[in-house]
Amino acid sequence: MAETATQDAASTEPQARHVVYCGVCSLPPEYCEFGGTAKKCKEWLEKKHPDMHEKLYSEEAIEASLSTLSLDARKRAEKDSAKKEAKAAAAEARDAERKAEAMVYIKRVERNKRKYVTAVSGLEEHGHDLKKVAKDWGKKFATGSSVTKTASGTDEIVVQGDNSDDIFDIVVDVLKVPEDNVECIEDKKKKSAG
Amino acid sequence: MFKKEITAGAKSKVKSSVQRGIRTKVVETYPLLAPHIDEIIPKKSQLDLLKLPDRVSLYALNNEPLFWQHMDDAIVPHLRVVHQFPHCFSRIGIDRGAIRFVLSGAALMVPGLTSAGGQLPEPEGQLKEGDVAVIMAEGKEEACMVGQLKMGTEDMKEKKKGVAIDGGHCLGDGLWKMSID
Incomplete structure (x- = not known):
């Protein structure tokens, strides 16, 4: 056993190191303090990698890292990080608020008597790449699916065929948009010229 | 160089001859990396080339970014690669x-x-x-x-x-x- 263990160590040594990255700010944990979400990062690390947390956030470690800086520089750094953190928090709150307000509209548009297209707008507010979603849906429904500009200048996804119910399910289940923020509209108005 | 969030442009597959060229260039620039090059870019792999803003091209393997290059400047490793092979x-x-x-x-x-x-x-x-x-x-x-x-x-x-x-x-x-x- 001992032999295989040493062999393993020898063979793994020159290979790639695996570095843990913080799940909150994506930086290596030792850089979390500069990421702007230091508090959350600390909690995450405590949960996921307690040994590392111990090492990084022990009293001595903090002392040692601070002692190399002059008092003045330390104060400035502290102020800076506090500002950054506040900014990040504010941005997050703003984002969440916008997300909570943003509606996704699934519109069934009559194209030609019994033929329909389904137009979905508002997905970009929930952080989805319209082009990718459109491509996925095209594959799923085996129909044409594209991103088009509406008259008001915003983008929407147009899927051929009446898929509004299926799309509603996908938007809620797969794309994780709260159900209250999704609305199905039936657009009776016939597209005139075209 | 990458202060702002960037979105990748078109992704295309790298020709195998070009990929060989990249390999040799990487080894040339970073001689210490030579023993590990097979681990970073295996011989029979398919690299992807992504175009980033400001004439930067990024080479990626299996959706993992490996190296980037600004125009014809030196080829620079992505930090994840650096973390894997710091020495x-x-x-x-x-x-x-x-x-x-x-x-x-x-x-x-x-x-x-x-x-x-x-x-x-x-x-x-x-x-x-x-x-x-x-x-x-x-x-x-x-x-x-x-x-x-x-x-x-x-x-x-x-x-x-x-x-x-x-x-x-x-x-x-x-x-x-x-x-x-």
């Missing part, structure tokens, strides 16, 4: 006070390297202008930045001011946060 690159160190500026995307200035907490190689191991250097930070184990030097290390020791690296790739920048799929 294969030329390293210089910065003091603690400079970390926060580097991580917010500022150009790396020489005083951060020449001060007590910084680290520069001895004259025999000096780096010249245009060499790619990995920046380590005082009291940290992982690298925080990588880029092309604007000034030789001996020059830095003499002048003790000016810009050391401009337009590098640092932790938490747009390239770091970019996701490929």
Whole structure:
């Protein structure tokens, strides 16, 4: 056993190191303090990698890292990080608020008597790449699916065929948009010229 | 260089002959990486080329970014690669006070390297202008930045001011946060 263990160590040594990255700010944990979400990062690390947390956030470690800086520089750094953190928090709150307000509209548009297209707008507010979603849906429904500009200048996804119910399910289940923020509209108005 | 969030442009497959060229170039630029090159870019793999803004091209393998290159400048490793093989690159160190500026995307200035907490190689191991250097930070184990030097290390020791690296790739920048799929 001992032999295989040493062999393993020898063979793994020159290979790639695996570095843990913080799940909150994506930086290596030792850089979390500069990421702007230091508090959350600390909690995450405590949960996921307690040994590392111990090492990084022990009293001595903090002392040692601070002692190399002059008092003045330390104060400035502290102020800076506090500002950054506040900014990040504010941005997050703003984002969440916008997300909570943003509606996704699934519109069934009559194209030609019994033929329909389904137009979905508002997905970009929930952080989805319209082009990718459109491509996925095209594959799923085996129909044409594209991103088009509406008259008001915003983008929407147009899927051929009446898929509004299926799309509603996908938007809620797969794309994780709260159900209250999704609305199905039936657009009776016939597209005139075209 | 990647201060803002970036989105990748078109992704295309790299021709196998071009891929061989990239391999040799990487080994040429980073001789220490030679024993590991098969691990980073296996012989029978298919690299992808992504076009980024500002004429930067990024080489990726299986959606993992590996190297980037600005026009025909030196080919620079992505920091994840640096973290995997830290001892294969030329390293210089910065003091603690400079970390926060580097991580917010500022150009790396020489005083951060020449001060007590910084680290520069001895004259025999000096780096010249245009060499790619990995920046380590005082009291940290992982690298925080990588880029092309604007000034030789001996020059830095003499002048003790000016810009050391401009337009590098640092932790938490747009390239770091970019996701490929």
